[in-house]
Amino acid sequence: xxxxxxxxxxxxxxxxxxxxxxxxxxxxxxxxxxxxxxxxxxxxxxxxxxxxxxxxxxxxxxxxxxxxxxxxxxxxxxxxxxxxxxxxxxxxxxxxxxxxxxxxxxxxxxxxxxxxxxxxxxxx
Numbered sequence: 062x063x064x065x066x067x068x069x070x071x072x073x074x075x076x077x078x079x080x081x082x083x084x085x086x087x088x089x090x091x092x093x094x095x096x097x098x099x100x101x102x103x104x105x106x107x108x109x110x111x112x113x114x115x116x117x118x119x120x121x122x123x124x125x126x127x128x129x130x131x132x133x134x135x136x137x138x139x140x141x142x143x144x145x146x147x148x149x150x151x152x153x154x155x156x157x158x159x160x161x162x163x164x165x166x167x168x169x170x171x172x173x174x175x176x177x178x179x180x181x182x183x184x185x
Contacts, residue, residue: 090108091107091108091109092107092108092109093107093108094107094108095107095108095110095111095114097114099114129147129157129161131146131147131169132144132145132146132147133145133146133147141175142175143173143174143175144173144174144175145171145172145173145174146171146172146173146174147169147170147171148169148170148171148172149169149170150167150168150169150170151167151168151169151170153168154167
């Protein structure tokens with residue numbers, strides 16, 4: 062097993078064209094693309110055929126998580142961009158539903174992109 066301290070984020074950086082990103086689910090979800098990695102090769106099929114690719118007595122576990130479109134884009138005075146991607150609210154809210162109905166400040170765990178030299182502005 063690889064030690065996570067030896068991982069470099071640069072090794073996972075790649076170009077992904079906007080046209081390759083699904084923005085909405087298919088009307089017939091069973092027609093969704095299914096990628097299968099088997100014997101060191103990648104094949105494509107449809108989700109409706111997943112049973113053909115699973116070993117007998119496989120255990121499938123489903124979750125009902127939802128993605129919140131919580132991307133905040135800022136433009137710095139220099140023209141550079143900063144992106145905040147809100148991952149989840151702080152544990153104090155219990156769950157995302159409670160955090161979203163708050164009418165006061167909510168603390169979120171976020172990823173920050175484009176902020177290599179992020180400096181605190183004078184007006185903050």
